[in-house]
Amino acid sequence: MIKVAKLSKSYGPLNALDSLSFNIKKGEIYGFLGPNGAGKTTAMRVLSGYMPPTSGSVTIANLDIQKDSMELRHRIGYMPETVPLYDDMRVAEYLHYRSQLKGVRGRQKWDRVGEVINLCGLTGQERRIIGQLSKGNRQKVGLADSLLNKPDVLILDEPTIGMDPNQIRQVRDLLRSLTPKQTILFSSHILTEVEAICDRVLIINNGQLVVEDTPAAIIDRLSGNCTYIAELNGPRHDVVQHFNTNPHIMKVKAGDNNDGWTRYELLCDRKHDLRTEVFDLALKQDWKLRELTSIPHNLEEAFTQLTNGEISI
Amino acid sequence: MGYILAAIFLTTTGSRFIRGIVASMEVGKPVSVVHSLLDISSSFILPSTILVIVGLTMRLLSEEKKSGTIELLMTAPVTDAEVIGSKFAGALFNFTLILTPTLLFPLILQHYSANLDVPQTSILFCAYLFIMLLASFYTSLGLLISALTSNQVIAAISTLCAITAATILPVLVLERTQHTALRAFTSYLDPSLQMKPFLNGSIDSQPIVLYTTLTLFCLFVSTRLLEMRKWK
Numbered sequence: 212m213i214k215v216a217k218l219s220k221s222y223g224p225l226n227a228l229d230s231l232s233f234n235i236k237k238g239e240i241y242g243f244l245g246p247n248g249a250g251k252t253t254a255m256r257v258l259s260g261y262m263p264p265t266s267g268s269v270t271i272a273n274l275d276i277q278k279d280s281m282e283l284r285h286r287i288g289y290m291p292e293t294v295p296l297y298d299d300m301r302v303a304e305y306l307h308y309r310s311q312l313k314g315v316r317g318r319q320k321w322d323r324v325g326e327v328i329n330l331c332g333l334t335g336q337e338r339r340i341i342g343q344l345s346k347g348n349r350q351k352v353g354l355a356d357s358l359l360n361k362p363d364v365l366i367l368d369e370p371t372i373g374m375d376p377n378q379i380r381q382v383r384d385l386l387r388s389l390t391p392k393q394t395i396l397f398s399s400h401i402l403t404e405v406e407a408i409c410d411r412v413l414i415i416n417n418g419q420l421v422v423e424d425t426p427a428a429i430i431d432r433l434s435g436n437c438t439y440i441a442e443l444n445g446p447r448h449d450v451v452q453h454f455n456t457n458p459h460i461m462k463v464k465a466g467d468n469n470d471g472w473t474r475y476e477l478l479c480d481r482k483h484d485l486r487t488e489v490f491d492l493a494l495k496q497d498w499k500l501r502e503l504t505s506i507p508h509n510l511e512e513a514f515t516q517l518t519n520g521e522i523s524i
Numbered sequence: 525m526g527y528i529l530a531a532i533f534l535t536t537t538g539s540r541f542i543r544g545i546v547a548s549m550e551v552g553k554p555v556s557v558v559h560s561l562l563d564i565s566s567s568f569i570l571p572s573t574i575l576v577i578v579g580l581t582m583r584l585l586s587e588e589k590k591s592g593t594i595e596l597l598m599t600a601p602v603t604d605a606e607v608i609g610s611k612f613a614g615a616l617f618n619f620t621l622i623l624t625p626t627l628l629f630p631l632i633l634q635h636y637s638a639n640l641d642v643p644q645t646s647i648l649f650c651a652y653l654f655i656m657l658l659a660s661f662y663t664s665l666g667l668l669i670s671a672l673t674s675n676q677v678i679a680a681i682s683t684l685c686a687i688t689a690a691t692i693l694p695v696l697v698l699e700r701t702q703h704t705a706l707r708a709f710t711s712y713l714d715p716s717l718q719m720k721p722f723l724n725g726s727i728d729s730q731p732i733v734l735y736t737t738l739t740l741f742c743l744f745v746s747t748r749l750l751e752m753r754k755w756k
Binding site for chain 1: 591592593595596597598599600601602603753754
């Protein structure tokens with residue numbers, strides 16, 4: 212659906228994007244991640260047709276973003292970061308105006324405005340002046356705007372910023388309901404959210420591609436190790452000694468001793484499940500065990516390690 | 525903002541109209557009140573027009589840039605030229621709405637007084653046509669300046685200076701020079717001189733060509749300025 216090949220964008224001497232290439236399949240929810248200043252917004256602006264690339268190509272549904280810009284604008288829904296709106300307009304008035312601008316007119320316009328108001332949870336807010344809306348509701352108006360023309364591709368730059376947890380959940384459900392009819396590219400700094408809803412994720416840093424894969428694959432490829440938590444009641448010195456003799460355990464970290472219970476963090480090879488061994492050891496040594504769990508690695512860890520240059524792929 | 529501008533415009537033109545009637549009653553003979561009201565060289569209609577146009581154009585693009593709504597506007601399926609054309613048409617339409625109530629002045633005179641001189645329809649038409657030509661140029665100039673900045677106050681002050689210069693400079697040059705060629709050229713640019721044939725009920729092609737060309741030029745430059753984001 213979206214093919215980006217060697218996309219570069221420079222602002223004078225600054226390279227905001229440097230030979231960025233990726234493909235997005237139809238119906239996918241694609242997460243676009245990167246630290247502040249990584250080039251996400253620039254990439255989204257280029258993809259939305261707001262600014263042309265310095266070099267490289269972008270095709271959406273086999274249409275070139277520069278040559279077929281007008282045709283593509285009918286097929287793209289774009290929501291910029293901290294959505295800019297006309298503060299002195301009312302919500303419904305603004306959406307009617309945007310519908311007309313996008314070529315949705317007449318009876319169709321009235322129907323569609325009603326639909327997006329319902330979809331985005333703006334019912335009851337139609338007559339309110341945009342300047343008086345909360346940040347979350349402003350984001351919803353921006354999202355509603357991006358949906359007005361029933362776009363094939365939705366480009367959302369941090370759509371949930373400023374929303375409360377309920378609103379974030381609403382947006383997440385909405386985005387899920389839009390696929391597979393629509394392809395969604397969205398950026399967010401809430402990585403748990405990205406992990407929860409994205410089919411694939413792309414991480415960029417300094418305008419360059421760092422990694423592109425499914426969230427699970429990224430985590431899997433990055434974390435060769437796994438951390439286990441065991442809370443035991445036993446002689447601290449003996450426990451640590453036993454753990455240190457286990458060849459699969461690379462590092463043992465003993466926490467504070469509370470009422471005889473000590474929390475141990477055990478860093479272990481990911482391929483080896485340590486839990487049965489710890490249980491058997493506790494049983495054999497007559498130690499009491501009240502918690503035994505593995506801490507799964509998440510996208511946030513992967514993001515931090517990748518963008519800080521701690522790990523490279 | 526539009527309402528405030530309309531109020532200022534109609535108050536100044538209305539007060540001039542009333543003062544004209546009072547003066548004609550004192551003189552005791554027919555006076556062309558409407559005629560003198562529409563003559564830009566002798567009434568408040570020119571400064572009022574300039575004020576209204578500055579107010580109408582200062583936010584056209586500068587506010588879009590400042591608030592970031594330009595990004596949404598330029599990713600909608602509309603061309604840069606369409607955006608500029610629509611902004612210009614919208615501002616000019618608003619000015620027309622503000623100007624329209626002044627059409628009531630001749631109607632009021634016609635209805636209530638036979639003592640006052642009401643201009644012929646052809647003169648009224650020509651005078652309003654000239655005012656609209658001038659307003660088109662001023663509006664396009666205001667739009668151009670609004671495309672240059674993201675600060676509406678700077679846009680307003682710059683537009684006011686530019687329009688004032690375009691209006692007053694030819695008059696000043698005409699007053700101070702005896703150079704024939706320069707006088708001929710500046711008289712071509714002086715709005716009050718250009719309006720004279722229109723106030724007599726005849727349409728002169730010279731100002732029509734001048735102001736249409738200037739308007740189109742300003743709109744063209746504004747479109748190019750809007751496209752500048754693509755070159756950065």
